[in-house]
Amino acid sequence: MPDELPFDVPAALERVRNRDQAAAKELVDHLYPLVIRIVRSHLPRRVAEEDLAQEIFMKMFTRIDQYQGAVPFPHWVSRIAVTTCIDHLRAQKRRPEFRWADLSEGEADVLDAVMTNEQDVAPDDAVESHELVHKLLDQLKPDDRMVIQLLDLEQKTIAEISALTGWGQSLVKVRAFRARRKLQKLFTELKRKERS
Amino acid sequence: MNPTDPKHPWARLTAAARRAPHTGDTAAPYGFATRVAALAFTQERVASLFERFSLRALGVACLLALVSAAANYSAVTSVLAEDNGVATDDPVAELIELAI
Numbered sequence: 300m301p302d303e304l305p306f307d308v309p310a311a312l313e314r315v316r317n318r319d320q321a322a323a324k325e326l327v328d329h330l331y332p333l334v335i336r337i338v339r340s341h342l343p344r345r346v347a348e349e350d351l352a353q354e355i356f357m358k359m360f361t362r363i364d365q366y367q368g369a370v371p372f373p374h375w376v377s378r379i380a381v382t383t384c385i386d387h388l389r390a391q392k393r394r395p396e397f398r399w400a401d402l403s404e405g406e407a408d409v410l411d412a413v414m415t416n417e418q419d420v421a422p423d424d425a426v427e428s429h430e431l432v433h434k435l436l437d438q439l440k441p442d443d444r445m446v447i448q449l450l451d452l453e454q455k456t457i458a459e460i461s462a463l464t465g466w467g468q469s470l471v472k473v474r475a476f477r478a479r480r481k482l483q484k485l486f487t488e489l490k491r492k493e494r495s
Numbered sequence: 496m497n498p499t500d501p502k503h504p505w506a507r508l509t510a511a512a513r514r515a516p517h518t519g520d521t522a523a524p525y526g527f528a529t530r531v532a533a534l535a536f537t538q539e540r541v542a543s544l545f546e547r548f549s550l551r552a553l554g555v556a557c558l559l560a561l562v563s564a565a566a567n568y569s570a571v572t573s574v575l576a577e578d579n580g581v582a583t584d585d586p587v588a589e590l591i592e593l594a595i
Contacts, residue, residue, distance in 0.1 A: 331527070335521055
């Protein structure tokens with residue numbers, strides 16, 4: 300069976316600009332995996348991932364005439380996705396308090412383990428760690444959260460985060476510093492309270 | 496110890512979290528792309544229609560305002576002239592003048 304041809308983004312964009320609905324559908328299908336990965340990583344509480352993805356695609360079509368081709372089209376769409384997620388995170392006025400009592404048995408065990416010994420987390424506890432990290436991230440301000448998540452979880456560089464969010468590199472560094480200070484405070488507090 | 500230290504609980508947690516398997520299908524759900532594409536073009540059409548009619552309505556409104564101002568120019572100027580006369584016949588103004 301012959302290999303599938305790579306998707307021709309510039310041709311699809313040209314057709315979309317000429318109001319070809321079939322091309323718009325193909326473009327959405329092509330970009331959906333990229334958008335949904337960003338949405339799932341930064342999904343705010345109580346927001347359905349499909350609704351958020353739809354909002355991102357609608358913004359993409361509204362602004363498609365502004366795309367000049369300075370960056371690859373998927374990068375441009377990623378930026379729309381990240382900024383839309385930030386807007387939704389900012390809209391969540393209240394952040395839930397982090398309490399030992401709200402953690403599942405597995406999450407509490409992992410947190411207890413990382414705070415009481417210096418060994419790496421067991422590979423079997425990756426899912427619990429992932430949940431725990433997201434609950435801790437929920438304690439941060441939306442902008443700080445976005446920076447620390449991209450930096451520590453997705454291992455992006457400062458320059459990449461700057462390109463994705465549109466914030467200057469100094470601002471990204473300041474937000475990372477502020478987020479880490481808050482996390483440090485949070486861990487100190489959790490250690491003081493201990494697991495009941 | 497700060498969170499950038501690899502021995503810090505945060506660094507060890509994020510290292511473990513990165514190993515978590517990605518859940519969920521990354522392909523668009525059935526009908527999603529069709530719906531979004533249709534919605535995008537519909538919204539665009541509604542917006543451009545609104546834009547066109549708004550601009551036309553603004554032009555018509557400006558024209559009507561100019562025509563009505565021109566048609567009533569003499570009436571407006573005569574009323575203004577009468578207003579000056581009324582001011583001198585104002586009984587309150589006369590009373591104040593008497594009081595002074």
